[in-house]
Amino acid sequence: MKKTSIFLAAVILTLIISCKKDYLDIVPDNIATIENAFTNRNEAEKYLFTCYSYLPQESNVSQNPAMLASDEFWTYWPITSLSRLPSYPQQIARGNQSLTSPLLNYWDGEQDGKAIYKALRDCNIFLDNVDKVPDLDPSQKNIWTGEVQFLKAYYHFYLLRMYGPIPIIDKNLPITATTEEVRIKREPVDKVFDYIAGLMDTAAAKLPITIQNRSSELGHITRPIAISIKARVLTLAASPQFNGNSDYNGLKNADGTALVNSTYSVAKWKKAADACKQAIDLCELAGIRLYKFNSALTSISDKLKKEMDIRNSVCEPWNQELIWGFTNGTGSGIQLQSIPRLDAARSGNESLLGQLAPTIRMAELFYTKNGVPIAEDKNWNFSDRYSLKTASSLNGDYLQDGYTTSALHFDREPRFYADLAFDGSLWYMQNKTWPVQAKSGQGQSRRAAFGYSITGYFTKKLVNWKFVIQDGLSYTQEEYPWPLMRLADLYLLYAEALNEANGPSEPVYQYLNLVRERAGLQTVQLSWDTYSNNPGKYKDQAGLRQIIHQERGIEMAFEGSRFWDLRRWKEASATLNTPVYGWDIEQTDATGYYRPKLLFNQKFVAPRDYLWPIKEYNTIVNPNLVQNPGW
Incomplete structure (x- = not known):
């Protein structure tokens, strides 16, 4: 299988293989082991990689709730061990989050969540000990310190986004800490936001604007990453969830400290805007710009050039638009989940799953070709969007000439055709343009109990255009860092x-x-x-x-x-x-297929489901940890 040579993928693989070694299992009272981890540059670098290893793998549908726990994608149910799909995110999407055993629990590192509080402990250990490394160049020490300070801030942000107000772990507790000191409290959310933003600024001052050695350092944190993520942090701080939200009026510590300020402040938006502009200016200085496809590489139509502008802004490795790329897991994971069996003539076709299925709701979100919502375009027939329509040569590059599909698929914006594939569409790849036909019995239809799209849509956006299907249950692909x-x-x-x-x-x-x-x-x-x-x-x-x-x-x-x-x-x-719909994929004819089929009636309980529950056991052993509303 073809893979690009990217720094952090190898690093994290090394970490995964090495995670049984003692230096990755340090506890605060194991002084000898800590000192050994910082005896020289190589050992310290291993510990640096340990701090990186906790980064959630957001291209992994098992670990990232944002992929399958919302309404963008839907999958068949029940999910079995054969399906190569995780059940935890879909359980969240179906309203089945748990108080006693939370799904995707990043607080404790359970149910496919990583142990973020353990990550904070290891970041603090690194920062407390990096000065002891005798053969570490001062400039390199400064950069590594900035990287770990950013990671520490980012891990706090990751927890805040899931749980709301959280304890700040600025320093590790000593082994002599009392029981009461160990029983940490949640801090007011504004204080947590300020702490994260301040630490990201501190980190940014130590970080380089660009990577100097792309062959060995891609994946390391840079100053544009730190300042851009700070902008995202401050935008969340200014948003309605945490800016003047009265739903959290009752969320208080046992001593009566309010954890969310219910007074709206427009100043938070101004602060966020300033942070965004600072990040944009820095990105411009670093040469980061919106991606445009190099059309000299291949002779294609203007429509396909535009499609490649859109698709490759995500899928071209280390392209000029990327600010922060995570380099592990964009190959046989999410690409196989997205691409259907395009090449029926090759046995490698059966390796492809195509089960990361966008919903009709998402298909309707995209604009018309005129750049306005489909319900607002006075020249687009919204009420007849589910009727049948036959494509002609005028729809070339997007739709198959003479093929009957839904009117919903006509006269849409370029991102619609770049992001989605569907019955009657065309899938442009470097080696060939493939017709997609997904009604029952056709090439991209359901063949078994798993490995199919439950909605009739496929996620073209997440598949690199150099993906090639081969014989012998194999394929070649170009991995890309997840944006x-x-x-x-x-x-x-x-x-x-x-x-x-x-x-x-x-x-x-x-x-x-x-x-x-x-x-x-x-x-x-x-x-x-x-x-x-x-x-x-x-x-x-x-x-x-x-x-x-x-x-x-x-x-x-x-x-x-x-x-x-x-x-x-x-x-x-x-x-x-609201209900989740897909097409009726078991039908063989267009009339039967293009009837929106109810897949699930989603339920979201507010304010409960806006935040993760803290595992009930934690609130029992630590009475200072108050539970989130509704749980």
């Missing part, structure tokens, strides 16, 4: 923060339109003025907020953003309390 942060994400955060801080303005439109231009769309102003039945929508703050939210939902679709965005916007209780 934990890319520039389009940052642009949209900036536009959002500016609109919330000051209302509609030219800079808001500017950064929205930069993303839209790369997606092949006209400006927000021109699209709404010309095509929308609500032409003035972008001119007021509330209307522009809706536009920004939908633009973000489209641009960041299937990358793990929607799950968290719906929560921070306090929109999850409305969006995730």
Whole structure:
């Protein structure tokens, strides 16, 4: 299997293989072992990699709740051991989170969650001991210190996003700590946000702007990463979930300390906007820019060039848009989960699963070709979107000539065709353009009890265009670092923060339109003025907020953003309390197939489901830990 040579993939693999060694199992009172871990540069570097090893693998559908615990994707049920799908995220999506044994528990490191508090302990150990390394160059020590300070801040952020107010672990407790000292308390959420942002600033000052040795250092934290993630942190702090949310009025420590301030502050949005602009300026200095496909590599149509602009902004390894890439797990994991059996003539076809299935709700989220929502475009027939329509040569590169499919699939924006494949679509790859036909009995239909799309949609966006199916249950692929942060994400955060801080303005439109231009769309102003039945929508703050939210939902679709965005916007209780639909995939004819089929009635209980529960056992052994609302 072909793999790119990327630093951190090898590093983390080494860590996984090495995790039984003593230096990875250090406890605070094991002084001799700690001292051995920092006796020379090589040993200290191993401990640095240990600090990295706790990073959640967000391209792994087993570990990342944002992939299968929301409404972007749906899967068949029940999930068995043969299906190569995890059940925990889908249990969350189905409203079956547990208080006694929380699913994807990153607090304790259980039920497919990593032990983030253990990660914080190891980060503190590194920071307490790195000065002892005798042969470590001072400049290298400074950079490594910055990396671990960032990781420490990021791990706090990861917990905060899941659990809300959390204890701050700035220093490890000594072995002489009293019982009461061990019983830590949750800190007010504003204090946690300030701590995280401050530590990221401290880290950024030590970090390089760019990687100097790309052959060995890709995957290390840089200054643009630190400042860009700080912008994301402060945007969450300013968002409705934690900015003036009265739902958390009763969330207090035993001493009466309120953990969430219920008073709204527009100053938080201004602070977030400033942080976003700082990050954008730094990214520009580092040469980071929106991805554009090098069309000199191959002779393709303008439509396909635009599709490759969109797809390769995610899938081209280390492309110019990537701010932070996580280098483990984008190969036989998420690509196989996304790609269907495209090549029926080869036995390797059976290795492909194609079971990461987007819902009809997501298909409807994308704009029309005119750059406005399908329910707003006065030239697009929204009421007949489920009717049948036959493609012609005019739909070339997107739809199969003469093939009958749903009207929902016609005259949509380029991101719709770049991100999704469906019955009647075309899947462009480097070696060939493949027709997708998914009705029962056709090439990409269900063949067995697992390994199929329950909705009839496939996630083209997450499959690198160099994926090649071979004989003998094999394939070649180009892995890519998972985009934990890319520039389009940052642009949209900036536009959002500016609109919330000051209302509609030219800079808001500017950064929205930069993303839209790369997606092949006209400006927000021109699209709404010309095509929308609500032409003035972008001119007021509330209307522009809706536009920004939908633009973000489209641009960041299937990358793990929607799950968290719906929560921070306090929109999850409305969006995730509606039915999930797919096409009727068991049907052989278009009339039967293109009937939306109810797959599940989602239920989201507010405010309970906005935050993870702290495992009940923890609140029993530590009475100072108050439980989240509703649990």
